Amino acid sequence: MILKYIILGILDIKPRTGYDIKTYMSNSTNFFWTAELSQIYIELGKLEAKGFISSHIEPQEGKPDKKIYTILDKGKKELVDWLRDFPQKINKTARNEFLVRIFFSARIPKEELVYQLQRYIRQLEEELEIYTGIDERIRLAADDGKMSDDGFHQWLTLKRGIGFVKSEMSWARESIEEIQKYKSKQG
Amino acid sequence: MILKYIILGILDIKPRTGYDIKTYMSNSTNFFWTAELSQIYIELGKLEAKGFISSHIEPQEGKPDKKIYTILDKGKKELVDWLRDFPQKINKTARNEFLVRIFFSARIPKEELVYQLQRYIRQLEEELEIYTGIDERIRLAADDGKMSDDGFHQWLTLKRGIGFVKSEMSWARESIEEIQKYKSKQG
DNA sequence: GAATTCATGTAACTTGTTACATGATTTA
C-alpha cells in the first residue's frame, strides 16, 4: 500500500531501475520505511500493469539489461491524490519489539536489561552521528540556496529522526538509572 | 511472531480468555503493539496445540462460554528463552506513514501540510494527557510501595511513550515554523 | 431503537520476508 506511493514519489524525482529505487530508499526512506528488492519488483510490475509508470530496456554487457521506469501523468495524479487524502488516524501504532521485551523483562536478570539498554544507546549514538552529518551537509547547501522543494521536505523528516534519536537516548539513560534505584530499594 | 510472546507474557500474569487478552492489550501494549481479536484467537490455538498453554471452559448463560487459558511451565520457559535471546539489531525500522507523506509533500500546498501537522499536535496532546494521567496514578501507587516487578517494567515503557510524544510535539511545532520561514523565502 | 459490550471463531485477502536462481565485474 505505502510502498506503492514511495515508488511513485521516487520515480517522480527522476526515472530509475528497481535496483536504483532500492539504493535511493536505503539512504532516505529506510529510516521510516524499508522494502526488499523482491517486493519493489512486484510493485513495479503492478504499477506498470495499471498504467501508472512505463518502462524501457537499456541493454548492458556482462550484466542483466537495465529496465528503467518512468512515471506517467496517471501515476503523478495517483500520488498527489494519495498525498491529499490524509488518513483520519495519523499513527496507527509503530510496532516496537524492544518495548515488548522491556514490558515483560521482570522475568530476566536486571543486568541483562541494563546491558541491552546500553547497547541500544550505543546504536543510537551511531545513528545520531550519521543524521547530524547529513544535516550539516544540507544546511551548507541551503546557505548556498541549493535547497529544492523535495530537499526541504526530506530535511523535515531528517529533523524528526534527530529528535527521535535524542529522545530515545535520554529515555534509555534515565531507565538505566531507574533500574539501579529500583534494584537498591529491592535488594 | 511477537504476538505469541505478548500472549504468553499476559497469561503469565494471570489466566485469561482471548477477549480478556485483547482488553488488557488495549490499555497497555497497544501503544507499541496492536492485535486484532481474530489474530489473538489464532495464536491461542497454536500455543495450545504446542503445549505452551492449556484451556478450560467456564459455562455462561446468555453469552458464549468462556474459554480460559492458563500458561504451562513449557510456555513460561518459551517466554523467558525469548526474552533472553535478544536480537542483534534492536529496531529494524518503525514504519511511519506520516513521514512518508511529509517526505513527498512538495507535491501539495504547504497549507495542507501545516494543517496536518497541527492535527497531529492535537492528537499528541490528547495522548500525552492519557499517559501523564496513568503516570501519576503509578507514582502514587509506588509511594505506597505497591509497585510490582511487572508494574515497574511497564512504567519504563510508559515513560518512553511520554518522552516520544513530547519529542514529536516539539518537532511538529518546529516544522510548522520552518515551513512558514521557507514559504516567505520562496514567495 | 441503535450502539456497545461480551464472547468465540473462520475465510479471504493483503503485505511483506526469506529463499532460490542466475551471473559478470570489481574490490578487499
Added chain:
DNA sequence: TAAATCATGTAACAAGTTACATGAATTC
C-alpha cells in the same frame, strides 16, 4: 579467494487485517 556490487525475477511462507457469522444483555 571471498565478498560485495550490479541487476532481474519467482516461489513459498509468515503475519496481520477485514469481513463475515452468531447472539444475548446492557447502556445511551
